Amino acid sequence: DGGITQSPKYLFRKEGQNVTLSCEQNLNHDAMYWYRQDPGQGLRLIYYSQIVNDFQKGDIAEGYSVSREKKESFPLTVTSAQKNPTAFYLCAAGGGTEAFFGQGTRLTVV
Amino acid sequence: AQSVTQLDSHVSVSEGTPVLLRCNYSSSYSPSLFWYVQHPNKGLQLLLKYTSAATLVKGINGFEAEFKKSETSFHLTKPSAHMSDAAEYFCVVSVMNRDDKIIFGKGTRLHILP
Numbered sequence: 001d002g003g004i005t006q007s008p009k010y011l012f013r014k015e016g017q018n019v020t021l022s023c024e025q026n027l028n029h030d031a032m033y034w035y036r037q038d039p040g041q042g043l044r045l046i047y048y049s050q051i052v053n054d055f056q057k058g059d060i061a062e063g064y065s066v067s068r069e070k071k072e073s074f075p076l077t078v079t080s081a082q083k084n085p086t087a088f089y090l091c092a093a094g095g096g097t098e099a100f101f102g103q104g105t106r107l108t109v110v
Numbered sequence: 111a112q113s114v115t116q117l118d119s120h121v122s123v124s125e126g127t128p129v130l131l132r133c134n135y136s137s138s139y140s141p142s143l144f145w146y147v148q149h150p151n152k153g154l155q156l157l158l159k160y161t162s163a164a165t166l167v168k169g170i171n172g173f174e175a176e177f178k179k180s181e182t183s184f185h186l187t188k189p190s191a192h193m194s195d196a197a198e199y200f201c202v203v204s205v206m207n208r209d210d211k212i213i214f215g216k217g218t219r220l221h222i223l224p
Contacts, residue, residue: 033212040119042200042216090154092212095204097142097161099212103153 003027006091006102013078013085013109021076021105023091031095032074036060037088037104049074050095078107085109112137114203116215124223129188131218133175133201136182143184144202145175148217154200160184171195196222 005024013019025032031050035043045058049068063082068074078085086109091102117132135141145157158169165177175186184201201215 031212035214040216042116043214045211045213048211095212097159097204099142099144099159099202099204101146101154 004091004093004100004102006089006105009103009105011105011107013107015109016080018080019078019085019107021078021089021091021107023074023076023102024072025074025093025100026072027093027100028071029093029095029098029100030071031093032068033092034058034064034066034074034076035090035092037090043090046076046089112139112141112203112205112211112213114201114213114215116199116201116218118218119216120219120221122221122223123191125193126190129186129191129195129220131186131199131201131220133184133186133215134182135184135201135203137203137205139205142204143175143177144204145169145173145184145186146200146202147197148200149197157186157199191220191222193222193224196220 007022033048034046037043044060046064047066049055052071055066055068065077088104088106090104094100114135143160146154148154157173158167160167160177168174173188198217198219200217204212
Protein backbone atom coordinates (compact mmCIF):
# COMPACT_ATOMS: atom_id res chain seq x y z
CA ASP A 1 0.00 0.00 0.00
CA GLY A 2 1.67 3.21 -1.13
CA GLY A 3 1.95 6.22 1.07
CA ILE A 4 3.88 8.37 3.48
CA THR A 5 4.68 7.24 6.98
CA GLN A 6 5.45 9.70 9.71
CA SER A 7 6.49 8.54 13.12
CA PRO A 8 5.76 8.93 15.89
CA LYS A 9 2.30 10.50 15.90
CA TYR A 10 2.92 12.24 19.22
CA LEU A 11 6.32 13.23 20.56
CA PHE A 12 7.33 14.90 23.79
CA ARG A 13 10.77 16.36 24.44
CA LYS A 14 12.43 18.48 27.06
CA GLU A 15 13.45 22.00 26.18
CA GLY A 16 16.99 22.19 24.82
CA GLN A 17 17.02 18.70 23.32
CA ASN A 18 17.29 18.01 19.62
CA VAL A 19 14.60 15.72 18.20
CA THR A 20 14.31 13.99 14.83
CA LEU A 21 11.00 13.38 13.09
CA SER A 22 10.84 10.53 10.64
CA CYS A 23 9.25 10.61 7.17
CA GLU A 24 9.34 7.66 4.80
CA GLN A 25 7.65 7.29 1.42
CA ASN A 26 7.20 4.36 -0.98
CA LEU A 27 5.65 6.42 -3.76
CA ASN A 28 8.89 6.86 -5.70
CA HIS A 29 8.53 10.64 -5.75
CA ASP A 30 11.65 12.73 -6.15
CA ALA A 31 10.31 15.73 -4.21
CA MET A 32 9.61 15.70 -0.46
CA TYR A 33 8.61 18.49 1.91
CA TRP A 34 8.28 19.41 5.57
CA TYR A 35 5.64 21.81 6.85
CA ARG A 36 4.83 23.24 10.22
CA GLN A 37 1.27 24.01 11.28
CA ASP A 38 0.33 26.49 13.98
CA PRO A 39 -3.19 27.67 14.81
CA GLY A 40 -4.30 30.40 12.42
CA GLN A 41 -1.15 30.23 10.30
CA GLY A 42 -1.86 27.39 7.94
CA LEU A 43 1.00 25.17 6.85
CA ARG A 44 4.36 26.85 6.36
CA LEU A 45 7.19 25.28 4.40
CA ILE A 46 10.28 24.43 6.44
CA TYR A 47 12.49 22.54 3.99
CA TYR A 48 12.04 20.73 0.72
CA SER A 49 14.11 18.36 -1.36
CA GLN A 50 13.70 17.74 -5.06
CA ILE A 51 16.36 15.08 -5.38
CA VAL A 52 18.56 12.87 -3.26
CA ASN A 53 21.48 14.67 -1.56
CA ASP A 54 19.96 18.07 -2.22
CA PHE A 55 17.53 20.21 -0.23
CA GLN A 56 16.41 23.82 -0.02
CA LYS A 57 15.24 26.09 2.77
CA GLY A 58 11.61 27.00 2.86
CA ASP A 59 10.04 30.00 4.55
CA ILE A 60 10.84 29.08 8.16
CA ALA A 61 14.02 26.97 8.10
CA GLU A 62 15.75 28.55 11.10
CA GLY A 63 16.25 26.06 13.92
CA TYR A 64 15.66 23.03 11.70
CA SER A 65 17.88 20.71 9.70
CA VAL A 66 17.20 17.92 7.21
CA SER A 67 19.01 15.25 5.23
CA ARG A 68 18.12 13.35 2.07
CA GLU A 69 20.50 10.43 1.83
CA LYS A 70 18.01 8.21 0.05
CA LYS A 71 14.90 8.80 -2.02
CA GLU A 72 12.54 7.18 0.45
CA SER A 73 13.53 9.12 3.53
CA PHE A 74 13.52 12.79 4.53
CA PRO A 75 14.03 13.17 8.30
CA LEU A 76 13.62 16.53 10.00
CA THR A 77 15.64 17.51 13.07
CA VAL A 78 14.22 20.16 15.35
CA THR A 79 17.25 21.65 17.04
CA SER A 80 17.56 23.46 20.34
CA ALA A 81 17.94 26.67 18.32
CA GLN A 82 14.26 26.54 17.34
CA LYS A 83 12.69 29.00 19.77
CA ASN A 84 9.15 27.68 19.65
CA PRO A 85 9.23 24.05 18.52
CA THR A 86 5.84 22.92 19.82
CA ALA A 87 3.70 22.43 16.71
CA PHE A 88 2.19 19.95 14.29
CA TYR A 89 4.65 18.79 11.61
CA LEU A 90 3.54 17.41 8.27
CA CYS A 91 5.61 15.63 5.65
CA ALA A 92 4.65 15.50 1.98
CA ALA A 93 5.83 14.02 -1.28
CA GLY A 94 4.97 14.77 -4.87
CA GLY A 95 4.49 17.89 -6.91
CA GLY A 96 2.92 18.78 -10.21
CA THR A 97 -0.35 16.89 -10.44
CA GLU A 98 0.14 14.80 -7.32
CA ALA A 99 0.52 15.60 -3.65
CA PHE A 100 0.60 13.08 -0.82
CA PHE A 101 0.75 13.78 2.89
CA GLY A 102 1.60 11.87 6.00
CA GLN A 103 -0.63 11.88 9.08
CA GLY A 104 1.65 14.32 10.87
CA THR A 105 3.62 14.38 14.10
CA ARG A 106 2.54 16.55 16.99
CA LEU A 107 5.63 17.68 18.87
CA THR A 108 5.32 19.08 22.36
CA VAL A 109 8.35 20.54 24.09
CA VAL A 110 8.07 20.86 27.83
CA ALA B 111 7.35 31.05 -8.02
CA GLN B 112 3.82 30.18 -7.10
CA SER B 113 1.60 31.43 -4.28
CA VAL B 114 -1.91 30.93 -3.02
CA THR B 115 -4.23 33.25 -1.09
CA GLN B 116 -7.29 32.17 0.79
CA LEU B 117 -9.34 35.30 1.09
CA ASP B 118 -11.23 34.48 4.28
CA SER B 119 -9.75 33.10 7.48
CA HIS B 120 -13.22 32.25 8.85
CA VAL B 121 -16.54 31.61 7.12
CA SER B 122 -19.83 30.98 8.91
CA VAL B 123 -22.91 29.61 7.19
CA SER B 124 -26.17 28.14 8.40
CA GLU B 125 -26.82 24.44 7.93
CA GLY B 126 -28.54 23.84 4.60
CA THR B 127 -27.23 27.03 2.96
CA PRO B 128 -24.52 27.26 0.28
CA VAL B 129 -20.82 27.30 1.08
CA LEU B 130 -18.24 29.41 -0.75
CA LEU B 131 -14.57 29.30 0.21
CA ARG B 132 -12.40 31.57 -1.90
CA CYS B 133 -8.92 30.87 -3.23
CA ASN B 134 -6.72 32.86 -5.59
CA TYR B 135 -3.40 31.69 -6.92
CA SER B 136 -0.43 32.97 -8.87
CA SER B 137 1.92 30.82 -10.89
CA SER B 138 4.36 31.28 -13.74
CA TYR B 139 3.47 27.84 -15.05
CA SER B 140 0.28 25.88 -15.46
CA PRO B 141 -0.66 24.93 -11.92
CA SER B 142 -2.31 21.98 -10.33
CA LEU B 143 -4.71 23.08 -7.62
CA PHE B 144 -6.05 21.11 -4.70
CA TRP B 145 -8.53 21.56 -1.87
CA TYR B 146 -7.90 19.67 1.37
CA VAL B 147 -9.99 19.46 4.50
CA GLN B 148 -8.66 18.96 8.00
CA HIS B 149 -10.96 18.06 10.87
CA PRO B 150 -9.77 18.75 14.43
CA ASN B 151 -6.80 16.59 15.40
CA LYS B 152 -6.92 14.77 12.08
CA GLY B 153 -4.70 14.63 9.02
CA LEU B 154 -5.41 16.15 5.62
CA GLN B 155 -8.08 14.68 3.38
CA LEU B 156 -8.18 15.46 -0.34
CA LEU B 157 -11.50 16.94 -1.44
CA LEU B 158 -10.69 17.50 -5.10
CA LYS B 159 -7.96 18.53 -7.51
CA TYR B 160 -7.58 20.34 -10.81
CA THR B 161 -4.87 19.14 -13.19
CA SER B 162 -5.63 20.92 -16.51
CA ALA B 163 -8.51 18.71 -17.54
CA ALA B 164 -12.11 19.90 -16.96
CA THR B 165 -12.28 23.32 -15.32
CA LEU B 166 -15.23 22.33 -13.13
CA VAL B 167 -14.01 19.71 -10.71
CA LYS B 168 -16.31 17.58 -8.58
CA GLY B 169 -15.02 16.23 -5.31
CA ILE B 170 -16.16 14.20 -2.37
CA ASN B 171 -19.01 15.05 0.01
CA GLY B 172 -20.78 17.28 -2.54
CA PHE B 173 -17.97 19.80 -2.92
CA GLU B 174 -16.89 21.21 -6.25
CA ALA B 175 -14.53 23.90 -7.50
CA GLU B 176 -14.12 25.82 -10.72
CA PHE B 177 -10.76 26.76 -12.17
CA LYS B 178 -10.95 30.24 -13.70
CA LYS B 179 -7.69 31.16 -15.37
CA SER B 180 -8.79 34.71 -16.23
CA GLU B 181 -9.51 35.38 -12.56
CA THR B 182 -6.69 33.16 -11.21
CA SER B 183 -9.25 31.65 -8.87
CA PHE B 184 -10.20 28.19 -7.65
CA HIS B 185 -13.13 28.74 -5.29
CA LEU B 186 -14.67 25.81 -3.42
CA THR B 187 -18.45 25.51 -3.25
CA LYS B 188 -21.12 23.23 -1.86
CA PRO B 189 -24.85 23.74 -2.44
CA SER B 190 -25.99 22.83 1.06
CA ALA B 191 -23.84 22.85 4.18
CA HIS B 192 -23.95 20.04 6.71
CA MET B 193 -22.83 20.17 10.32
CA SER B 194 -20.12 17.63 9.53
CA ASP B 195 -18.53 20.13 7.09
CA ALA B 196 -17.22 22.22 9.99
CA ALA B 197 -13.44 22.01 9.60
CA GLU B 198 -10.39 23.82 8.25
CA TYR B 199 -9.99 23.94 4.48
CA PHE B 200 -6.72 24.47 2.62
CA CYS B 201 -6.20 25.52 -0.97
CA VAL B 202 -2.93 24.16 -2.34
CA VAL B 203 -1.01 24.95 -5.52
CA SER B 204 1.69 22.90 -7.19
CA VAL B 205 3.54 23.21 -10.48
CA MET B 206 5.76 20.86 -12.46
CA ASN B 207 9.03 22.60 -13.10
CA ARG B 208 12.55 22.68 -11.74
CA ASP B 209 11.55 24.70 -8.70
CA ASP B 210 8.60 22.47 -7.95
CA LYS B 211 7.00 23.23 -4.62
CA ILE B 212 3.69 22.46 -2.99
CA ILE B 213 2.38 25.67 -1.42
CA PHE B 214 -0.51 25.96 1.04
CA GLY B 215 -2.90 28.78 1.64
CA LYS B 216 -3.32 29.88 5.25
CA GLY B 217 -6.58 28.03 5.57
CA THR B 218 -10.24 28.90 6.04
CA ARG B 219 -12.10 27.68 9.05
CA LEU B 220 -15.68 26.84 8.17
CA HIS B 221 -18.28 27.19 10.92
CA ILE B 222 -21.74 25.70 10.47
CA LEU B 223 -24.55 27.35 12.41
CA PRO B 224 -27.54 25.19 13.41
